[in-house]
Amino acid sequence: MRAIVIPVALVGLAIALWIGAASFVTYRILHPPFLDGGFGDIIFASEQERAAAQLRTDPQACCGAAFESLHVTDADRTSVDAWFIPATQASAILLVPPSGASKRAMLPYLKFLHAAGFPVLMIDDADLVRDRAGWGWDARGMARAATSVLRQKGFASIGALGVSEGAAAILLAQGKDDRLFKVIVADSSFANLDSTLRSNPSLGGLNPAFLQTVKWELGFVMDRSIDDISPASASARIKNGAVLVVQNANDPFTPEADGRAIAAARIGDANRRLYIVPSNGHGDAIYADPQNYQTTVLGFLAQNLSR
DSSP states (O other): OHHHHHHHHHHHHHHHHHHHHHHHHHHHHHSOGGGSSBBTTOBOSSHHHHHHTOOOSSHHHHHSOOOEEEEEEOTTOOEEEEEEEOOSSSSEEEEEOOTTBOGGGGHHHHHHHHHTTOOEEEEOOHHHHHTSOOTTTTTHHHHHHHHHHHHHTTOSSEEEEEETHHHHHHHHHHHHOTTSOSEEEEESOOSOHHHHHHHSHHHHTSOHHHHHHHHHHHHHHHTSOGGGOOHHHHHHHOOSSEEEEEEETTOSSSOHHHHHHHHOTTTTSTTEEEEEEOOSSBSOHHHHSHHHHHHHHHHHHHHHTTO
16 A cells, blocks of 8 residues: 555655646746836836936926826726826827836827827726736736727727837737727737747746646636737737837847737738837837837828828
């Protein structure tokens, strides 16, 4: 009897350790350090960029803009804080920050959009409320809810600009309902969550079977196989609406191939464009190439929002 019990116990212990270790890795993927700090997972290529990006207090302090504080609530009854900044143009823009970032991280984008006369809705990232990284998937519903808020305010023509996971969220939302936004500016989105995790040095070197267990646990928590969390695939499904993909040339988190994969569908169309920024950071394009960034984004909005 003992000869049977001991091997069975050892196998049970090995399974428990395996699952426990996989659960720890899964937890770290869902609770990365960038959830704290205000900027999300933005990687600045220089200290000058970081200094230029110091968070302002609100739209009034940023650019002298009057604003309304409100809440946006999605279908899961998750609610985030938001600012609505009125202006003169008939089309409105939704700004979606990276995972773990507040709406304050998007004030540099508000500055040039407000100067161009665009009404803007800025929302906190839903991951701040849920206290876990949703990798853009959990924020899809918040993007839809924010669009409903703007429609209730009378805007029929809506654009969206998202950074990193915020960009993934609006691509994933538009991939399901491509009439949400007339224009999307997807800045530094990953192409596919599975390939993004595998490219991480701390995960890519794991035993393939162990990594598969992590993927299964992660999919269980997110209620979706991570193979399906693919902004690139969502982008390919978009038939209505223009898409500007912003990609850093040497992004350490989302390589240039990711931006090209997202932009690949209908890249020759007038309403699909890839803008590559000479930067070694992630999500820092507005700081690395500010004048070209503003000119490119405003030109794309002007070209496509009025169609």
